[in-house]
Amino acid sequence: MELGDKVKQRRTELGLSQGELAERMGYSSRSSINKIENGRAVSQKIIARLAEALNVSIPYLMSWEEEEDKQKCERGNLLSPERLQIHLNTVPVYDPISCGTGKWVDEQPVDYLGVPDTMVSKACHYFANPAYGDSMEPRILNGDYIVFEQTESIDPGCIGAFSLNGEYFCKRFKKLPDGSMWLFSENPRYDPIPIQRDDDFRVLGKYRMRMTEN
Incomplete structure (x- = not known):
């Protein structure tokens, strides 16, 4: 073939x-x-x-x-670097991020993931979280490792990692014509989450890729 x-x-x-x-x-x-x-x-x-x-x-x-x-990839090392003949960049993995209704994320890495340098930029910083829930299916599946590029801003329409009132989400950020801001799921079974004026809202990262271990 x-x-x-x-x-x-x-x-x-x-x-x-x-x-x-x-x-x-x-x-x-x-x-x-x-x-x-x-x-x-x-x-x-x-x-x-x-x-x-x-x-x-x-x-x-x-x-x-x-x-x-x-x-298939193994946790912490997608493919053997000897086989690919490329350098693996070490990306810290944190606790699961919600692809559902919200989940706390510890601020200490629980593991590290090897990401080939052909997939990331040396000029940027990255972090990863296991996906928890099915709200981002079919693009991101429960248990996938989601790699984010660390940033404090994101363009409307992009998928990212967000902190909203102390809970952490992987969602698609949207800004509507009336100026309101929302976090949308890919799975239509989930309602969008509004971002209110007085909410504690932060952008943590921009979605870069997903990796699976099964």
Whole structure:
């Protein structure tokens, strides 16, 4: 099976659109993924990024070792750095962040996650939380590790980590034409959360990627 076919097959298995896979890889549009799936030749660096984004090994993508089919990430180390031949950046992991109705998060790391340097910028700081709840499905699943870029501001429409009156959420931030601000879920079963004028509201980070361990 050719590389493009492998990418399309694995993307479909994960329930990702071309645009969502492009977002995982830091592309601005789905056109790059479409070209790869249609047989465009890519560099070794892009193959490594594809393997990372799809949670598989490079040998699987290249059909070198079929017995390594769909190799999953392990907690703290998505893929072997020796296999990918890339550097892993250490990202602190904190207690679960709510993808539901709100949950406290301790301020001391409970673990560390290895994130390949092809997926993050050295100029930024990152942190991660396990997702707790299903309000951000299907984009983010319960138990996924969510990696955020640390920031104190975020553009409307972006997913981020937020503190609201002492509770911590992963939601999509929206500002409506009337000036009101809300935290929205991806799952339509959850009502949006209003941000009132006197609320203690802080932006903690901007969503960068999700990683799964199963």
